[in-house]
Amino acid sequence: MAADLIERARAGDGEAFRELTEPYRRELLVHCYRMLGSVQDAEDAVQDTLLAAWRGLGGFEGRSSVRTWLYQIATNRCLNTPLGQPAARPRVEHSRCRTA
DSSP: OHHHHHHHHHTTOHHHHHHHHHHHHHHHHHHHHHHHSOHHHHHHHHHHHHHHHHHHGGGOOSSSOHHHHHHHHHHHHHHTSOTTOTTTSOOOOOOOOOOO
16 A cells, blocks of 8 residues: 555655655654644644655655654754744743842
8 A cells, every 4th residue: 555655656646645644744743843842843844854755755765664764854854953043942031030
């Protein structure tokens, strides 16, 4: 089944790609959230992961499961996400409490 979906997706069938990756979407989101600490950043990382997987499907050799392959892409995306971006992680300044 997965082999058929992979071949169809490689031929440009977007629905086959969705069927192939959708079962892992939620767990990829949780994985990215744990790495990034932000739901919005995790959602962006999952989108980037799926786009990279779509573009790189021709290079998927099948030596690992699709799940493992997607996790590797997601992990790399999260590790390469620049930390401290103002839009993604606003800096919160804490005032010091003074005692009299």
